[in-house]
Amino acid sequence: MSTITTCWRGRVFAAIDEERRTMYLETSRLELLPLDPDEHTEALHEVYGNPAVMRWWTCPPLASVEQTRQVLAEEGTRPGAALWTLRRTADRSVIGMAGLLGGVAIPGLTWILAEQAWGHGFATEAATAVIDHAFTHMGHGRVEAWVESTNARSIAVCRKVGLSERGRLVQRYEHRERPHEMIVFGRASRPDPISVVHLQPVVQVADVTATATLLCAALAARVSFTVGEPADMAGIVLGPWSTGPGVRLVRCSPSTCAPVEIGLDVGSGFAELYQSVLGSGAVHVEPPVDQPWGRREFAFRLPEGHRIVVSTPN
Template sequence: MELKTSRLDLTPLDPEEHADALHAAYGDPVVMSWWTRPATATEAETRQLLAADAAQPGAALWAIRRAGDPAAIGMAGLLGGTAIPGLSWILAESEWGHGFATEAASAIVEHAFGAAGHDRVEAWVESTNTRSIAVCRKIGLTERGRLAQRYEHRDRPHEMIVLGRARHPEPTSVLHLEPVLPVTDVAATTELLRAALAGRVSFSAGEPPEVAGMVFGPWSAGPSVQFVRKPRGECAPVVLTLDVVAGFDELYAAVTAAGTAGVEPPVREPWGRREFAFRLPEGHRIVVSTPG
């Protein structure tokens, strides 16, 4: 099904027909610096990439063309093989700055909620990709969460923002999930994690503290944990995992310098993560994890 906007024609993607023109985007390292894969070396490689993406279950992809112009300047669509349809687009660098990505993405969202009958769409955008974040916001996608990611051609992990939109406005029933750990000494535990993981006490009640909250990050809300004072016999050990993007090695050095107990050195896990761990006095195991 062809889609049209005031300036664009969106034609169902044909890897054989469109690969040559789209190689201007897929073969450009600047454009592909935001992509999940490195730039393609040849038009044949671009054709293979497009064919693989188009073959994913549920994929609906279009070549972007200026109205009346047969040459493709980019690709946009809904990715296949995802639980929620994933909005995606790419444009040749020469076409940036004209609003084409916003125009194409808006048409695809309208199609998703109309003819395609989807209830939701979402886009995963790197936190430093301000152009794509702006596109998402212009077409009504809002932030739904964040996660650490690392693509094989990147030399370090990066932060991804998950932005989404529902066909009908819907409240988010769970805004935040906060674990509560029983500890014998709330003040000592918060001080330990302040030194080891740069945590910040968000509230504390009692003298000595009976309960306290700790936030990891500089903002008023974010990843957090509560501590409540209990007798040692009521402090059954649990495992708490912290997912980090930057500063993994520095955090390990800080944990070691803080004199924490049971420090386990960094290892590369079979599931593609680098992790180290340490224990609180009650036996709680804190795992710090980053994409490997």
């Protein structure tokens, strides 16, 4: 386990609130220097300009030192941000950045390492120091890390520093052609049992079996359980796993079924899913349209009038 010591650094990046100023941190192999764009950009540009390093980042490789300086300055001035430049104690070389993202509801754990520093545990060491500082000295009760589902290295770091999966969502960065799946990892400063682990809408339908068949054909769903003969209730899971996003169908009189709207966020396969809905026999299928809130959506209705909106980042 890394030993972490803290002391006040004499020169602090001026844009940081004096009451929340970033402290100098030290671990067994690293110095975490409060990030100063004027002092550290040139060394960090080798990291931010590397396509391999930036593969999972929120923007493409940065083309110039000045562009890197602007990005670092903007990140550092967000409310609540605390960012550090990582320097190896052994040779005093700058190998990356770590810290807490600002301007978010829950502090966002972030890190980026030079390619030559991969595989030596530096990210885990730096993230451990940041989390300890966030809980011990900044008074935060939680930290989160949003990691792309294909980023195996960062997922491993999250697990090593005690973060566990809290949820998933679909995003698309402006420089990407397709949306991608993000895993939200989180850790609380004290034991934080979760009482709600799944949310499932309950939809009233006249014919549970027929509606289940329609949803399976339209959305590549599957039936997880049924109750009664004919079915009074059925569980529908949207995905290949034992549990996940889904809906519960319950039988009621057609005259008492109250129409509802259900939103379904998807990543890849949006166009294929639309074609699947068209071929399923669903009624009132609305064609895909780009919405002003940054989503591309289509919708269809169940016989009782329930509207299902399928959405993806555009």
